[in-house]
Amino acid sequence: MSALPPVNTAHRLQLDPIATPDRLLLGPGPSNAHPRVLQALARTPIGHLDPLYVELMGEVQELLRYAWQTDNRLTLPMSGTGSAAMEATLANTIEPGDKVLVAVKGYFGLRLVDMAERYRAEVVTIERPWGEAFSLEEIAAALERHKPAILAIVHAETSTGIRQPMEGIGDLCRRHNCLLLLDTVTSLGAVPLYLDHWKVDLAYSCSQKGLSCPPGLGPFTMGPRAEAKMAARSGKVPNWYLDVTLLNRYWGSDRVYHHTAPVNMNFGMREALRLLAEEGLEQAWERHQRNAERLWAGLEGLGLELHAPRELRLPTLTTVRIPEGVDGKAFSLHLLNRHGIEVGGGLGALAGKVWRIGLMGYNSQSQNVDRLLNLFESELPAFRSGGVHSAAVAV
Template sequence: MALPSSSAPVSDRHRQRLAPIATPDRLLLGPGPSNAHPTVLAALSRHPIGHLDPLYIELMGEVQELLRYAWQTDNRLTIPMSGTGSAAMEATLANMVEPGDKVLVAVMGYFGLRLVDMAERYRAEVHTIERPWGEAFSLAEIEAALEQHKPAILALVHAETSTGVLQPMEGIGELCRRHGTLLILDTVTSLGAVPIHLDAWGVDLAYSCSQKGLSCPPGLGPFTMGPRAEAKLSARSGKVPNWYLDVSLLNQYWGSNRVYHHTAPVNMNFGMREALRLLADEGIENAWARHRRNAERLWAGLERLGLELHVPEPLRLPTLTTVCIPEGVDGKAFSLHLLNKHGIEVGGGLGALAGKVWRIGLMGYNSTPDNVDRLLDLLEKELPAFRAASPSVAAVAA
């Protein structure tokens, strides 16, 4: 049957002639990604090599060892998942949860809710404890929940990207061991930038991402599993229900056997290797201190401008600051103004904080005094015009 004369053949219908890709320079001061370090970008552009090439296998070992350094752990099973941080998040639950397992999720923001959703999909019996978005859990609250629910797993967000809260970790791992509970920790917005001591804290599984404190583009999800978690994995009654994220299979590739599992994103691991090398050259404690200094510089400047911060200082996350949008200001219009006129990205609120806060990120390569001062200067000079934004001002900004 002939095609109607008005219809082009399928072979041509979707053909486009495009110019080579051109992207603007942006300063990414939102919740992530952050700007990648130039050395990392150069590594990403190198010619690929095979994922079983002896040189690549050597690089794999370097990445694993440097991840252990960044997390302060001796965990044998430490790998970068081929996927974003959400893939690494799901890997913790996919490998640990068997149908009917009790999973307790401590929800204090958007990413706690994501853990709940994932655990339910693996048919866990999910229980939650909750704090308002902007607060953290006390040790007593966690202990009471462990005693009440007696879960096999506690999942907790260390650095809640939606709220800018840093969860204190002292004593939580000890409580989990006392109750026979495995501890999963989300370090997506803390790895490489905020003090983490997985072994000292008694964390059994942790995950992160490549695009925040590690100054690498998105695409890899660091994952680590301790001995207690390995024992639960070995004792499963059936296969891990997610083939791609099955750590018992992935470990055959990332372990000493180097048995093929999937075609690894070799160039992403080139970038990860360089990002971690730069972190080790700086020194992890120096990186932690740099992020803290620059965050405090930002906090002081915002308060000097009369802006209110959503999180009390003792719980503030050095990598992500939530700033309350002043009354009468169209927060989205001002964010678009910063992006379109100055090439600076800041984030808006998620979930319960949507439309209420800006989220300002200072992560990895972007955590510098110059970036802090540049943003504060723009807020001081240009935010006043948006405080009582007329329709014409808002339209121009958009």
């Protein structure tokens, strides 16, 4: 037997224990987690089939139903980020050749298009400018014209700050024998959501925004009509990890092993949902609206223009137009490097045109609003044309 070579130490780093700075995350996500959630995450792990963990799984499912206002049997947190839950809604319901209508009004509508195409759907789109929402008449006309199996639409478009009105869309989908799939990534826990009342068949979200938990879990829910379509598939769901027919055996009454669940992430999710239930949905929604209005009034008082019209504006994500002559990225870096505050830049069609300010979950507090407004008032003038050169104050 030949001797083994010496260990290659080229990649052996000698590092200090991790030390991250304190940041106030007022961008499009993630947001700061609630301190009690962080405490729950730090608890000693238990087995993913431990009877105590099985009990916790049921509590998480029930609290997710409360947060979404649904009675859906198949409601669970996917072991993955919100994008995993997003993909799960499509992977489980699309069969090759199914027509999927995506209502695109921002970056994440385009992501739905990309994902649906990968599952070999026939994807058709309707589009609105990045700062507008769809009317019921537009959706009705598109359903009549295309007759899709699934309509996918974003409730809270993170790239634009637009909230899509939902009344009546579910009724239209029922009339056309079409499933309604809803992105609630930037609305769950923070913006009024009534899945059953709106007749939503599939929805997904994330853990790191309105739920005040770190990223890592993707809440997912599927109603009876979507279950029926999944059960009638001619073949297997083409994604083993996200296959709800398998996951339901673990999250359902059988508790059959599927994968090693992220136990501590679900500790955090349980605590986050427990805190939401303790506050009450209506109170949480009102808090987000109140603090958003405080931010809007303050920004407009400083002469800044908001991108989304007030009647469609999200309380969780505000898009602020970068003033002419201001280096928006330099100002964002200044806030981060000098003050430890993160705000986001624009995506896609809004890249370089807006800042995105998030007030989500634990971060939706009046003191955070006032702190940010004070910095906009005192330090943004230096970044305007004729002020101090932006590069001089960006660090």
